[in-house]
Every structure is written in structure tokens, then in C-alpha cells.
Amino acid sequence: MSGNQNTTPMLSIDQAVKILLAGGIVAIPTETVYGLAGNASNPESIKKIFKAKGRPENHPLIVHISSFDEIYLWAKVVPEKAKILAKKFWPGPLTMVLAKADSVNYSITGGQETVAIRVPNQKLTLEILKKMGTGVAAPSANRFGHVSPTMPSHVLEELDGLIDGVVDGGQCEVGIESTIVDLTSDTVRLLRPGRISIDELELCLGEKISINSVNAPRVPGLLKSHYAPNTPLKIIDYNQLDTEINNYIKKGFSINIWSQHKPKIENPLLFWIQAPKDPIQFAHDLYDQIRKFDKNHSDIILIEKPSIENNAWQGVLDRLTRAQAHFE
Ligand code: TXA
Numbered sequence: 197m198s199g200n201q202n203t204t205p206m207l208s209i210d211q212a213v214k215i216l217l218a219g220g221i222v223a224i225p226t227e228t229v230y231g232l233a234g235n236a237s238n239p240e241s242i243k244k245i246f247k248a249k250g251r252p253e254n255h256p257l258i259v260h261i262s263s264f265d266e267i268y269l270w271a272k273v274v275p276e277k278a279k280i281l282a283k284k285f286w287p288g289p290l291t292m293v294l295a296k297a298d299s300v301n302y303s304i305t306g307g308q309e310t311v312a313i314r315v316p317n318q319k320l321t322l323e324i325l326k327k328m329g330t331g332v333a334a335p336s337a338n339r340f341g342h343v344s345p346t347m348p349s350h351v352l353e354e355l356d357g358l359i360d361g362v363v364d365g366g367q368c369e370v371g372i373e374s375t376i377v378d379l380t381s382d383t384v385r386l387l388r389p390g391r392i393s394i395d396e397l398e399l400c401l402g403e404k405i406s407i408n409s410v411n412a413p414r415v416p417g418l419l420k421s422h423y424a425p426n427t428p429l430k431i432i433d434y435n436q437l438d439t440e441i442n443n444y445i446k447k448g449f450s451i452n453i454w455s456q457h458k459p460k461i462e463n464p465l466l467f468w469i470q471a472p473k474d475p476i477q478f479a480h481d482l483y484d485q486i487r488k489f490d491k492n493h494s495d496i497i498l499i500e501k502p503s504i505e506n507n508a509w510q511g512v513l514d515r516l517t518r519a520q521a522h523f524e
């Protein structure tokens with residue numbers, strides 16, 4: 197999958213475990229996106245992650261563990277609500293922010309007193325975590341601010357030669373990063389929407405969840421501009437689709453368009469791909485589609501705005517909005 201020109205090796209589970217325990221950094225598959233993993237108990241590994249990603253060091257990382265029982269190694273306080281959510285959603289695409297245990301290094305938490313934790317639902321990575329006997333810190337395995345990788349080839353496009361290897365788990369099932377909730381105060385707060393929707397969280401806890409407030413902890417995924425392709429990206433309402441296309445064609449722009457509705461206009465400058473009507477499939481395809489569009493080198497990528505009434509689209513809409521913001 198990586199092609200012969202890449203220098204980064206593909207690793208077996210045992211090789212990955214060995215490298216991680218020796219302080220190296222390895223891209224690992226999760227059900228959401230590929231992570232760039234380092235031993236969470238080793239500050240030197242953490243430093244390497246920041247360096248390879250080009251990420252500012254005050255931005256915290258998620259600790260990935262193999263089962264709920266390990267949570268007590270990382271969190272000082274595990275509220276009842278965290279137990280309820282873990283029971284329902286772990287292993288799975290839910291990250292919980294909790295008060296950190298004293299032993300957790302501040303390089304993971306961006307200097308904060310809280311730590312983000314999740315149990316990923318990917319069998320190769322769960323095996324790696326079990327064999328290591330400790331957690332791995334892993335941000336998405338892309339250069340800072342770019343589109344997250346959902347395939348090994350995506351990882352190599354950005355990090356070849358900068359990391360010690362990749363574990364190939366094929367294409368990620370979910371396709372967008374985990375839902376993040378903050379459980380450090382009485383009111384549960386949604387910090388980043390994902391496959392697990394606010395409706396599902398509220399149903400599980402039987403209470404309202406608030407959406408990220410101004411005082412939220414640092415979350416780079418919440419920078420206004422993030423998840424950005426190289427080509428300018430614009431979200432378009434369905435009823436504006438044909439007008440916008442016409443305007444760009446008049447300007448001589450080549451256009452890549454991903455929309456649920458087929459544009460009425462046909463033109464050699466226009467390259468249309470049918471977008472999935474289902475939010476789960478849309479999220480699954482999103483980053484790969486954006487990378488494919490980038491490779492086409494059109495002047496602009498247009499994406500039809502998905503439904504805002506249905507909360508299942510929140511994660512997708514959030515990523516699209518941030519990708520677009522990069523060009524505003
Ligand atoms: O699905 C995912 O979450 C993927 C896979 C690899 O697990 N990881 C991921 O990592 O998206 P990253 O670093 O790209 O985004 C993690 C988010 C960041 O926005 C970060 O700020 C937030 O988690 N985070 C980490 N620790 C936090 C904390 N203590 N308080 C608030 N947010 C935190």
C-alpha cells in the first residue's frame with residue numbers, strides 16, 4: 197500500500213510493541229483515524245510526537261488504553277457518569293476528559309490538570325496496548341492542522357521518514373476523530389462532536405449535555421481553522437449549488453464537487469462525485485475524498501452542506517466548517 201518509494205517500514209504488532217517500549221513513535225490504526233503513538237509513560241516519546249507532527253507543545257494528547265480498568269492509572273477521579281459512558285461506548289470513538297492522576301506527565305496534558313482518555317475499538321491496536329501493558333499517547337497521524345489520515349498511505353503522504361513505522365489496519369471504519377466529552381464538572385460538556393452524537397450521549401446519561409463554552413480547555417481540533425486540505429474548500433447550501441458553480445465557471449475555475457444532489461450544469465471544468473446521503477458513510481469517506489480532490493489540483497472544492505437538523509451530521513459539519521475556515 198505504501199509504494200516502494202517510502203522509507204517508513206510497515207510493522208507487525210510485535211515490532212510495533214518493541215519500538216514503542218523502546219521510546220519510538222509508530223502510526224497505529226484506530227476505528228476513527230490513524231494515530232501517531234508514543235509510550236504515554238515516556239516523556240521522550242511524547243516529545244518525538246510533537247516534533248514529527250509539527251504541533252505546538254501546549255496542545256494536549258489523548259491517552260489510549262486497552263480497557264476501562266486501566267483508567268485509574270491515568271485519571272485521579274472517575275465520576276459515575278464516566279463509568280456509565282465507558283460501559284456503553286468503550287471500546288469506541290468516545291474520549292473522556294478527566295482530572296489527571298498525579299503521575300501523568302504534563303507534556304501529555306499540555307500543562308493542564310486534566311487528561312483525555314479513550315479505549316479505541318481496533319483489534320490490532322488493542323493487542324498492541326495489551327502487550328505494552330501501558331497507554332499510548334496518540335494524536336491523529338498527520339502534520340498539524342491538516343486532514344487526518346484514514347489509511348496507511350495517507351500517513352505516509354505526510355510523515356514518511358519522520359516516524360519509526362506504520363501498522364496497517366486498512367481503512368478506518370469511522371473516518372472522523374472521536375467525540376470528546378469533558379467530565380470534570382457536574383455538567384457534561386461536548387468538546388468535539390464525532391460519530392457518537394450528542395443525542396446518544398444524552399440518552400445514555402439521561403441528562404442534557406452542554407456544548408463547548410468559552411472557558412473550554414485547549415482543544416486544537418477546536419481551532420477555528422483545522423482539518424484543512426491544500427485546495428480551498430467551500431460548503432454550499434443545496435439551493436445555491438448551481439448559482440455558485442456558474443459563478444466559479446465564469447471565473448474560469450476548475451471545480452471538484454462532492455454533493456448529494458447532482459448539479460444541473462455540465463461543464464469540462466466541473467468534476468462531480470456523488471456524496472453519501474448517510475452521515476456514517478459520509479464521515480467514513482470524508483478525509484479520503486478530500487485527499488483525492490487535493491490530488492486533482494482543482495481551483496476549488498465545493499461540498500454540499502449536509503442537514504443541520506439531524507444531530508448525526510454534527511461531526512461531519514464541524515470538520516467541514518473548520519476545513520473551510522482555513523480559507524476565510
Ligand atoms: O479519534 C481520535 O480522537 C484520534 C485517534 C487517533 O484516537 N485522535 C485525535 O487526536 O484526534 P488529536 O490530538 O488530533 O485530537 C485530540 C483532541 C485535541 O483536540 C486535544 O486538544 C483534545 O483531544 N484534548 C486532549 N487532552 C485534552 C484535555 N485535557 N482537555 C481538553 N481537550 C483535550
Ligand code: MG
Pocket residue numbers: 335336344417
Ligand atoms: Mg488531529
